[in-house]
Amino acid sequence: MSVNFGSKLVGWYEQNKRHLPWRNTINPYKIWLSEIILQQTRIDQGLKYYLAFEERFPTVFSLAEASPKEVFKMWQGLGYYNRAENLMIAAKTIVEKYDGRFPEDPAELMNIKGIGSYTSAAIASLAFNVPIPVVDGNVFRVLSRIFGISTPINTTYGKKEFEILSGKLMSNYPPSVFNQAIMEFGALYCKPANPDCQHCIFIDECHAGKLNSVGDFPVKKPKAKVRNRHFYYFLIETKIGGLSQFILKRRQEKDIWKNLYDMPMSEYEKAIDPVASLESDNFKSLLGGLEYQINSINSSPTHLLTHQRIHAHFIHIIVDNLPILQTEKYLLLVDQSQLINYPVPRLIERYLQDQKLI
DNA sequence: AAACCGGGGCC
DNA sequence: GGCCCAGGTTT
Numbered sequence: 001m002s003v004n005f006g007s008k009l010v011g012w013y014e015q016n017k018r019h020l021p022w023r024n025t026i027n028p029y030k031i032w033l034s035e036i037i038l039q040q041t042r043i044d045q046g047l048k049y050y051l052a053f054e055e056r057f058p059t060v061f062s063l064a065e066a067s068p069k070e071v072f073k074m075w076q077g078l079g080y081y082n083r084a085e086n087l088m089i090a091a092k093t094i095v096e097k098y099d100g101r102f103p104e105d106p107a108e109l110m111n112i113k114g115i116g117s118y119t120s121a122a123i124a125s126l127a128f129n130v131p132i133p134v135v136d137g138n139v140f141r142v143l144s145r146i147f148g149i150s151t152p153i154n155t156t157y158g159k160k161e162f163e164i165l166s167g168k169l170m171s172n173y174p175p176s177v178f179n180q181a182i183m184e185f186g187a188l189y190c191k192p193a194n195p196d197c198q199h200c201i202f203i204d205e206c207h208a209g210k211l212n213s214v215g216d217f218p219v220k221k222p223k224a225k226v227r228n229r230h231f232y233y234f235l236i237e238t239k240i241g242g243l244s245q246f247i248l249k250r251r252q253e254k255d256i257w258k259n260l261y262d263m264p265m266s267e268y269e270k271a272i273d274p275v276a277s278l279e280s281d282n283f284k285s286l287l288g289g290l291e292y293q294i295n296s297i298n299s300s301p302t303h304l305l306t307h308q309r310i311h312a313h314f315i316h317i318i319v320d321n322l323p324i325l326q327t328e329k330y331l332l333l334v335d336q337s338q339l340i341n342y343p344v345p346r347l348i349e350r351y352l353q354d355q356k357l358i
Numbered sequence: 359a360a361a362c363c364g365g366g367g368c369c
Numbered sequence: 370g371g372c373c374c375a376g377g378t379t380t
Binding site for chain 3: 042078079080081083193
């Protein structure tokens with residue numbers, strides 16, 4: 001089978017390939033441009049964008065000098081807009097660092113913004129005939145079905161396995177032709193849903209086709225879609241006369257709710273007894289050895305975000321003496337009457353409302 | 359609502 | 370060098 005695969009595939013491709021503008025060239029600029037535009041984009045949608053860019057910016061030099069405003073305008077509707085930003089950065093890199101010539105080495109190409117493992121292999125093989133397999137979603141699908149490979153494709157070892165297999169299959173064929181052929185076959189014939197297996201050139205060999213199990217390939221490891229996080233918040237209250245003040249914290253890290261305010265807390269991977277969170281370094285460094293009383297402990301309903309489930313607990317602590325706030329930790333002491341003025345996540349807002357604090 | 363799918367970025 | 374995430378659009 002391995003012996004036959006390439007010749008059947010390439011033969012099919014020569015007969016059935018679509019004639020697309022970036023197929024009539026070995027100009028690395030145009031190949032790169034088409035690959036960036038077509039990432040996460042269907043050909044019928046991306047084609048008109050490609051043609052517009054090719055006409056307006058026929059060389060990498062012209063693109064390197066383009067105004068961002070114009071590029072973004074031309075990109076409008078394509079989505080994934082940082083591709084457009086990376087496109088401009090990369091064009092400048094090619095001009096300034098590589099004198100306007102794309103490197104042929106895939107590893108070198110990877111240093112360029114927006115070019116990862118797939119795109120580097122595509123440029124190297126399609127423009128320079130470097131014998132390196134491209135592995136995109138089409139390749140995973142075609143090879144997993146035909147060879148009955150159940151290794152999950154969204155794992156490092158899975159990617160490697162498909163890369164090695166495709167590399168073996170492509171030897172003896174021009175890298176540019178073989179790589180385009182396998183992707184084109186996946187796009188036109190071995191489609192994600194309802195492929196026409198009865199009329200497939202590989203019907204006699206295809207593992208999944210024979211078992212009528214194309215829907216089972218490629219295999220993906222179900223990745224934990226939503227992450228569970230357990231937050232133990234310390235609501236520190238101090239009373240001076242009749243006036244209550246609370247410690248808030250501006251969220252600084254690259255995380256959810258960036259630049260909103262919440263309270264000091266400790267996070268755990270698993271649920272714990274809320275009282276045990278008072279043993280955390282975060283809590284100890286906050287209150288030092290100060291005396292405190294626990295006023296209340298509450299748990300909020302699970303708070304749902306797109307990729308996270310927040311299980312929040314609130315420990316309301318009252319201290320007589322003010323702790324010394326470490327300003328570098330973005331802590332601040334806020335009068336109760338001012339709490340309402342701080343932007344907080346909905347989770348925090350609900351809690352403060354439940355506690356009649358705002 | 360979930361699938362798609364390459365790159366980025368964090369460890 | 371490995372793992373997970375976010376990005377918009379389509380199904």
